[in-house]
Amino acid sequence: MNTLKSRTFPGVQATAIFAFLFLYTPIIVLVFLSFNQSDLTAIWQGFSLNGYVEIWQDPYLLRAAQNSLIVASSAMLVSTLAATLAALALRGHDFIGKSIITTLIGLPLLAPGIVIAVAALMFFSFTGLEPSLITVIVTHIVFCIPFAYLPIQARLSRADPHLIDAAKDLYANPWRVFWRVTWPQLMPGVTAGALLAFITSMDDFIITYFVAGPGATTLPIYIFETIGRSISPKINAVSTLILGISVLFIALAYFIGRQKQK
Amino acid sequence: MMNFWANLNLPRRRLLLLSPVLLLLLGGMVLPMVIMAIASFSGAADYGGVLWGKFSAAAYAQFLFEQNFSDQLVFNSDYLLIFFRSFQLSLLTTLGCLLLGFPTALFIASRPVQYRNILLILVSIPFWTNLLVRIYAWIALLRDGGIIEQLLRHLRIIKAPSLGLMYTNTATEIGLLYAFLPFMVLPIYASLARLDWRLVDAAHDLGANGWQVLRRIIMPLALPGIIAGCTLVFVPALGMYIIPNLLGGSKFLMIGNLVHLQFTNAHNWPFGAAISFVLLGLAILGVLMRKVHSIKTGEHAS
Numbered sequence: 001m002n003t004l005k006s007r008t009f010p011g012v013q014a015t016a017i018f019a020f021l022f023l024y025t026p027i028i029v030l031v032f033l034s035f036n037q038s039d040l041t042a043i044w045q046g047f048s049l050n051g052y053v054e055i056w057q058d059p060y061l062l063r064a065a066q067n068s069l070i071v072a073s074s075a076m077l078v079s080t081l082a083a084t085l086a087a088l089a090l091r092g093h094d095f096i097g098k099s100i101i102t103t104l105i106g107l108p109l110l111a112p113g114i115v116i117a118v119a120a121l122m123f124f125s126f127t128g129l130e131p132s133l134i135t136v137i138v139t140h141i142v143f144c145i146p147f148a149y150l151p152i153q154a155r156l157s158r159a160d161p162h163l164i165d166a167a168k169d170l171y172a173n174p175w176r177v178f179w180r181v182t183w184p185q186l187m188p189g190v191t192a193g194a195l196l197a198f199i200t201s202m203d204d205f206i207i208t209y210f211v212a213g214p215g216a217t218t219l220p221i222y223i224f225e226t227i228g229r230s231i232s233p234k235i236n237a238v239s240t241l242i243l244g245i246s247v248l249f250i251a252l253a254y255f256i257g258r259q260k261q262k
Numbered sequence: 263m264m265n266f267w268a269n270l271n272l273p274r275r276r277l278l279l280l281s282p283v284l285l286l287l288l289g290g291m292v293l294p295m296v297i298m299a300i301a302s303f304s305g306a307a308d309y310g311g312v313l314w315g316k317f318s319a320a321a322y323a324q325f326l327f328e329q330n331f332s333d334q335l336v337f338n339s340d341y342l343l344i345f346f347r348s349f350q351l352s353l354l355t356t357l358g359c360l361l362l363g364f365p366t367a368l369f370i371a372s373r374p375v376q377y378r379n380i381l382l383i384l385v386s387i388p389f390w391t392n393l394l395v396r397i398y399a400w401i402a403l404l405r406d407g408g409i410i411e412q413l414l415r416h417l418r419i420i421k422a423p424s425l426g427l428m429y430t431n432t433a434t435e436i437g438l439l440y441a442f443l444p445f446m447v448l449p450i451y452a453s454l455a456r457l458d459w460r461l462v463d464a465a466h467d468l469g470a471n472g473w474q475v476l477r478r479i480i481m482p483l484a485l486p487g488i489i490a491g492c493t494l495v496f497v498p499a500l501g502m503y504i505i506p507n508l509l510g511g512s513k514f515l516m517i518g519n520l521v522h523l524q525f526t527n528a529h530n531w532p533f534g535a536a537i538s539f540v541l542l543g544l545a546i547l548g549v550l551m552r553k554v555h556s557i558k559t560g561e562h563a564s
Contacts, residue, residue, distance in 0.1 A: 009368065009472050016369035019362050023388045023443060026399035029409060033402060082282035089279035101280065104287050110545055112501035114518045115298075116291070118538040121525070122301045123294035125311065142290035145283060174267060196390075203392040206503050206518075210525070220394045227398055227508070239395040246391040254383055 027243065034236035051233030052241075061238065064222035067133060071208075071218060072201040075140035076148075080194040082141075083148035084186070091156045108143040116143055117210035124211060131213035139211050140201045147200045148193035151253070155189025188256045195253040199246050295542065302536035310529040321536035341520065348516040351431065352499040355438040356446075359495050360488065362439070363446030367487070368480065370447075371454035382451065389444035397437055397508050404428050404436070404509065429511030437505040442498070446491040453487030454480070489555055493548040501541045517541060 034052070038045035055061060086105065090098060108116065120139045129135055159182070167177045205220040212221060219242060226235055270278070302321050305313035328338040370381045388396060403409045406424040414420045427433055457480065465475045481488075503518035510516070515523070517537060524534030 009365075009476060012365045012369050012372075015362060015365035019366040019443060019447070020384060022362070022440065023385070026396055026403060026440070027388070027391070029402055030395070030399035078286075082286055085279040086283040089276045095273075095276070101284070104292070105283065107287065107291055110549055111291075111295075112498050112518075112541055112545055114501045114503055114521050115295075115538045115542045115545070118521060118525075118535060119291070119294035119298040122298045122312070122531075122535060123290075125531075126297050126301075126314065138290060142286055145286060149283075199390055203390075203394075205392075205394045220392060223394055223398065224504070227401070231401065235398070239392075239398060242392050242395055247387055250387055250390045251383070254386075 030236060030243065031240050034233060034240040036233055036236070038233075048233070051235075051237030054232075054234040055237055055241075058234070060217075061222055061234075064217045064219050067216060068202055068218040068220075070133065071137050071140055072198050074137045075144045075201040076194050076198040078141045079144035079197045080148045080152075080190060083145055083193060083197075084152055084190055087149060087152040087156050087189075088182075088186075090153070091159075092161070105149050106146055109146045113204070113206040117207040120207065121210045131211055131216070133213075133216045135211050135213070136208055136216050136218070139207055140204065143204070143207065144197040144200050148197040151192040151196060152186065152189040155186055155192075159185040188258075191256045192253040195249045195256075199249045202242070203246070298535045299539050302532055302539045304532050306530050306532045308529070310525070310531055312531050312535075318532070321530075321532040324530075324533050325536075344515050344520050345517060347431075347514070348500050351435055351438060351516065352496050354435060355442055355499045356492050356496045358435075358439045359442050359446035360492065363443055363491065364450055364484070364488070366443075367447050367450035367454055367484070370451050371457060372459070378455075382448075385444050385447050385451075389448070393441055394504055397441070397505055400433075400437055400440065400509060401428070404433050428509065429513070431510065431514050434506045434510035434514055434516070437509045438499050438502065441502070441505060442495040445494040445498075449490040449494060450484055450487035453484045453490075457483050486556060486559070489552055493552055497541075497545045497548045500544065 032044075035047050035049065036044055037048035037050065083105075086101075090101065111119075116139075120135075124131060124135050163181050163185075164177055167181045172180065203220065204218075205224060208216075208218050208221055209224070212218065217225075219238065223235060223238065226232075267275070300314075301312045303317055303319060305316040305318040305320065307313050323335070325341050326337060327335040330336050366385075370378055370385070373381060401408070404427045405411075406426065406428065408428075410427065411420070411425050414425070461479050462475055465479055470478070500516070501518045501521075502516060503522060506514055506516040506519055521534050521537050521541075524530045524537070528534075
């Protein structure tokens with residue numbers, strides 16, 4: 001019935017189809033071209049995996065991939081842990097300062113990326129810390145916090161507080177209550193939050209670009225520096241791999257986050 | 263460990279649980295922004311860097327004036343033009359995203375539940391995948407001899423040797439529209455998901471036409487989402503760096519590129535900090551406007 005009524009708005013379906021085509025054309029083109037034999041990316045000259053093979057022959061690229069993984073894993077671990085503890089502290093009734101703290105947690109989402117980048121650079125310059133992989137990790141931890149926090153908070157807000165009361169009535173100690181009652185309810189949110197923090201960190205370009213030292217090139221920085229010079233099937237292949245990993249993680253985050261929710 | 267926890271009262275437990283987040287966000291976000299604000303009011307060191315503790319409003323004066331060779335301040339409209347262009351492009355992006363995004367959100371909201379989820383994931387995938395990678399794909403589409411040009415030539419729509427799409431404001435605008443479309447669709451959908459379609463049916467039964475239903479029922483309900491979407495698109499678009507850099511070329515700077523230039527070629531860190539501080543102010547203003555609206559309408563839209 002709903003679908004019938006929506007047809008009363010002329011152009012809605014056509015616009016939606018156009019929007020989806022608009023969103024997916026570049027992605028499909030990119031994947032397609034990564035299997036191209038030709039060095040001239042825009043012309044199809046037959047199927048080839050050369051781009052993917054070349055990835056393993058470029059030590060600079062492998063180093064960038066390694067850095068990206070180190071940064072994203074560290075940022076994911078610390079930001080998810082901090083976000084989980086915060087979500088546990090902030091659940092339930094309002095208390096003084098609760099809204100201030102939730103605004104603070106949302107701050108990295110609110111500020112434009114370049115502002116966070118400049119602020120981080122200023123901070124490291126003021127404190128005299130040399131740019132390195134460590135400065136990158138610290139900055140990534142901070143801006144990943146809201147991405148980890150939101151799915152965890154959403155999960156907790158739907159959890160049934162009566163279960164905790166019931167466990168307490170049955171003489172479970174706080175430790176047992178947490179591991180047997182709270183954690184199983186929380187876990188899908190924590191996993192989803194961790195996955196989102198990971199891809200947020202993997203995807204960041206501008207902040208890393210400002211705070212990374214010469215030895216701290218990540219994948220997005222590598223791609224940016226390389227496409228300034230030329231376009232090659234190798235870059236298409238790397239991009240396709242990054243795209244594939246992101247899609248996999250989003251799908252995982254989505255399905256885990258939704259589990260047992262119905 | 264267990265006893266220690268049991269002996270704490272509720273506020274102390276809370277503080278303990280919150281301490282990592284507070285430490286990280288106050289130390290890693292708020293403090294750096296305060297330092298950035300101080301830097302914007304400091305003198306500039308000759309080869310980059312900041313003369314900490316040396317107060318100067320020169321960075322803010324630089325928005326409008328420059329020193330000529332005889333040390334006089336003369337009016338300079340270069341930076342104003344970059345700001346003006348950024349506002350123009352961001353506004354156009356917001357409008358374009360709204361025109362494309364509102365029908366898309368409405369379309370998704372009007373599907374049966376099982377299709378909605380699939381369509382929502384389809385909108386969120388580009389939102390979460392690497393922007394640099396997606397913008398890079400546009401280069402293959404837009405550049406001279408690129409896919410769009412080949413296609414149009416194949417269809418015999420164009421004959422000219424090249425379209426010259428790359429490195430123009432048009433290319434930047436396409437990139438911005440593309441990057442921010444999901445930021446518009448998702449919040450509008452969130453508002454429309456709560457729409458009671460029986461109201462739409464009732465209005466139809468009472469003789470309202472499609473346009474009236476849209477204006478009187480759907481639009482008011484979607485308004486919090488539209489406002490959220492507009493701020494989510496407009497403010498970050500203003501500070502965007504990679505899109506104008508990769509698609510716009512060096513001639514068409516936006517505020518984000520101007521900031522980056524101050525840290526590289528121009529070696530004027532306080533000016534870079536001042537521009538960033540202004541951008542942050544705009545972002546906070548955007549959020550406040552949304553808050554005021556949601557208080558006015560009595561809705562909790564955030």
